[in-house]
Amino acid sequence: MLSDLHTKRADSASPLSDLTRDYAQSLDAQDPLRHFRQEFLIPSKKDLKRKTLAAPDENDEEDDQRSIYLCGNSLGVQPRNVRKYIDHYLRAWALKGVTGHFVPHDDQLLPPFVSVDEAGSKLMAPIVGAKPEEVAVMGTLTANLHLLMASFYKPTQERYKIIIEGKAFPSDHYAVESQIVHHGLRPEDAMVLIEPRESQLPILTTEQILRVIDEHASSTAVILLSAIQFYTGQYFEIEKITSYAQSKGILVGWDCAHAAGNVDLQLHDWNVDFAAWCTYKYLNSGPGCMAALFVHEKHGKVEKDKIGTAEQAFRPRLSGWWGGDKQRRFLMENKFVPQTGAAGYQLSNPSVLDTSALAASLELFNRTSMAQLREKSLKITAYLERLLKYPPESLPKRTFSIITPSNPAERGAQLSLRLAPGLLDSVLEVLEEHGVVIDERKPDVIRVAPAPMYNSYVDVWEFCQVFFKACRLALDTRK
Template identity: 45%
Template sequence: MNFQNTLSYAQQLDREDTLAPYKSEFHFPQHQGSDVIYFTGNSLGLQPKRTQQYIDGIMNDWKSLAVEGHFYAEKPWWDYHERLARPLAKVVGALPQEVSVMNTLTVNLHLLMVSFYRPTKERFKIICEEKAFPSDQYMLSSQVRFHGFSPEDAIIEVKKRKGEHYWRTEDILEVIEANKEELALVLMGGVNYYNGQVFDMKTITDAGHKAGALVGWDLAHGAGNIEMQLHDWGVDFAAWCSYKYMNSGPGNLSGLFVHEKHLGKKDIPRFEGWWGHNKQRRFLMEPEFDPMPTADAWQLSNPPVIAMAPYLASLELFEEVGMRALIAKRDTLTSYLEFVLQEIDKEVESNFEVITPKQDRACQLSVLLHGEGRNLFNFLMHNGVITDWREPNVIRLAPAPFYCSFEDMYRFGQLLKKGILSK
């Protein structure tokens, strides 16, 4: 497209945007009486306005029905989580029986590791990306130590090439091949939190399986952001948080995926709890665990429905719009943001460097601000732009397509220019 860095052009793009009305479906923080420009949906998505009615419904049922709400509420609590499975499966490219919602992300990764990291003396190594999100690093190291291995020996980090800001798929495949005799698991982030790179999950999954390993993905920055086909790719397991692009509220529940080929197995190692037990016999209080034939077998306790309500409200929006339409707007919006950055860069004779690879990106642009410091970030925050700062001098910009507009991108560019010139 032949973009223009003008207000009238940005407003024209908004008029042509079929998803533009969805911006009014969300609550925005206010700055001097106007909505902020919100770039941190990769940390915490905005609250959908319909969320309140979903939570109120449960609170009213609790007030009027008490314990009977488990079975007689408008949306009975005992199977409330099942309402999330079908729309969530569409978001991540899974079968409904392959997904469940419970706990939080790192908790679910630990629980999934019980099933899918079963090291032996011969096969015990795990491959991940260099400088994975700290919680993943802590989780992997503690799992390795729990099994009696040293993280220094068992965890292999795939590094970026010297002077580059991104990983090359061929380097990941080379590390998998080099360690194939000792490799137990490949577990990486599907979208890197720092540089926004989207990994080639299908190719990496295929390579891990060819090497005789299992393959899992942390999709914290992937769910609701990128197109995935977890079932068709043969991914063994995955987990994600719901509070970033999926707008379910701070620290809210995690989703998980377990491939169909692993379901219905009573002998798979797993930490077990009564909500993973056969649904039809759950209240018979039987002593022997009979797992659900779905990913719900990994559930432990009855679902926290007050926490699930915002997730269900957001999934309703995803059902209405569909991932294909979201991704189409995401790509145009992100490209326009990149264009605006390039135009401002020329005007102020600065030196912005987008460290997110152009061909492997989604909603996020990570921008290295050469010659600029945290004062620029502070200026943006004080002028109604909510963005994210990462040391040494990177700002992460995530123009979420549900609620960011093309006019937002233009106005951000003007504020960025003002912040640089006002030094």
């Protein structure tokens, strides 16, 4: 029996009773956020194996039939109320056609189409510690990084470099590289990669990052880092790094893909210059749903009295009509005056379908707070770490190691586990067979992310039982 592996050891040693399923259940019972789990459609084990999509009866699934879904760092699960939001959108479109842009309804969940972007900003801002005017829900992550760099990366003879992690997510790497080339520069000269000292443990210390900033201080225009590193799960010291780089005259941007909805960011107070993130991970908006960006209020000013003069009235950017002054939007004057703040970075009228899906999830986040979610996240990830530190005695010590920092302040929900060589494929097979959903980064890392919004302590406990068994089987078959 699968669960015997771990319960036996725990039962035979009473000081380790916090390793039992009962203990996990008791933690769930005390969890003040536990009711949120019911707001989500977590795929059942049966549904993960089905070959058709027809007639899933999502309401019939008992909790213990649900998969052990620890993959919110990749794709969040569907909030139940997405259907309601999308249905409202479909009805508004069907009943009102183009007039749906302007006609409010007594029972609307979101304002008329033309104002839906404002609703998005209001719902999103508290999640990243921003003012609503500093956030725009728009575009996609990589496209937003490009738009932001188009505005913030203005290479000069003296300052032309962009500093980025050597192991940045490929899309960020390509975006930076192509921006540099776009400006007629060579990545060999202008792209500074911060490389981890050990490729086996790709953690960057703050000191190392500050040292690279020092080395390139006078020639760097922008530093773009990930708030939480996708591979290691490392949560960087955003405030410290931002203020240090800014003290050297460098503009600082953060890719918050793995941080938004995961940790309690304070983008405004930390004085971040710009940031962008997707919404399909911890923010549960659905695959490829629209993203968001942050522009600090100090950069979003529009000085109306300077418009038409030789002086710069607003930060230059790549523009589209939706970023323009709302009062004049339909006058078709072809004189671009942006809206104040991040909204002035919008290009196109937003997808109301996308915004509806996203708003359904953001509404749940707004029923609690990132501070509360982070509090649970710290506990549930610490619990995962604790269980992983007590594998059954039959498992050799070097079967796996946790590469995510052990300091809770330096990580979010995710723990990345490096397996001994040759184990990954068999481990993944067993995890899948038992309805565990996590993701892998070949050749040997799995990423496990208990999302505080919907994961339970029992999920974590179950994962560890299956994982230990998977490791045992993988070791046996490798021999």
